[in-house]
Amino acid sequence: ETAVFQTPNYHVTQVGNEVSFNCKQTLGHDTMYWYKQDSKKLLKIMFSYNNKQLIVNETVPRRFSPQSSDKAHLNLRIKSVEPEDSAVYLCASSYGGADTLYFGAGTRLSVL
Amino acid sequence: AQSVTQPDARVTVSEGASLQLRCKYSYSGTPYLFWYVQYPRQGLQLLLKYYSGDPVVQGVNGFEAEFIKSNSSFHLRKASVHWSDSAVYFCAVSEKGANTGKLTFGHGTILRVHP
Numbered sequence: 595e596t597a598v599f600q601t602p603n604y605h606v607t608q609v610g611n612e613v614s615f616n617c618k619q620t621l622g623h624d625t626m627y628w629y630k631q632d633s634k635k636l637l638k639i640m641f642s643y644n645n646k647q648l649i650v651n652e653t654v655p656r657r658f659s660p661q662s663s664d665k666a667h668l669n670l671r672i673k674s675v676e677p678e679d680s681a682v683y684l685c686a687s688s689y690g691g692a693d694t695l696y697f698g699a700g701t702r703l704s705v706l
Numbered sequence: 707a708q709s710v711t712q713p714d715a716r717v718t719v720s721e722g723a724s725l726q727l728r729c730k731y732s733y734s735g736t737p738y739l740f741w742y743v744q745y746p747r748q749g750l751q752l753l754l755k756y757y758s759g760d761p762v763v764q765g766v767n768g769f770e771a772e773f774i775k776s777n778s779s780f781h782l783r784k785a786s787v788h789w790s791d792s793a794v795y796f797c798a799v800s801e802k803g804a805n806t807g808k809l810t811f812g813h814g815t816i817l818r819v820h821p
Contacts, residue, residue, distance in 0.1 A: 598749065625807055627807055634813060635796075635813060635814040636813050636814075637796070637809075639807075639808050639809065642806060642807050642808065649806060650806050650807070650808055684749055686750075686807070694752060694755060695750075695752070695809065696752075697742075697749030697750040697751070698749045699747065699749045
């Protein structure tokens with residue numbers, strides 16, 4: 595079954611460390627996204643990429659940087675994590691930003 | 707700026723009962739509207755979406771929603787819930803034709819169905 599795959603499922607780290615999350619989609623989509631879901635379940639878009647090009651970049655701290663090697667992969671790096679970065683990070687994909695998003699199961703980050 | 711309000715943080719119903727989860731949006735133009743469901747430890751799954759046409763849209767697993775423009779609402783309904791419907795339900799809106807994939811979500815409604 596094709597889907598959106600995220601690794602790792604969970605990650606625990608300390609303030610100041612660098613972390614990297616991976617996302618791969620096998621749906622043949624050309625647009626991928628990172629959303630952040632906070633402790634109150636609220637989801638907000640962070641980035642979106644279309645064919646390896648950044649098309650949406652919401653106001654997020656500069657320590658966050660997306661990395662795309664091809665249209666099937668979109669990773670997220672956080673340089674020097676802060677406590678407020680504790681959240682679930684959800685990767686998603688779609689055809690050309692056509693608004694039907696398919697989500698991965700998420701990566702839960704805990705910053706101690 | 708667009709926004710979505712889901713006024714009920716938690717809803718508890720008995721299995722077999724009917725269900726309505728409320729959603730109101732604020733958007734100056736013509737919106738695209740969505741309902742997503744999130745089961746424990748899973749990502750969001752699309753239940754249904756409204757782009758245009760018939761204001762009542764059918765989704766998966768017996769869910770439907772009605773777009774009422776005059777009320778800026780897009781409530782989700784189901785005639786008879788099952789215990790497996792217990793999950794978090796999100797209403798979302800995006801700008802028609804924007805093609806950015808940028809969805810604005812409500813805070814979600816936690817649905818608990820008693821067996």
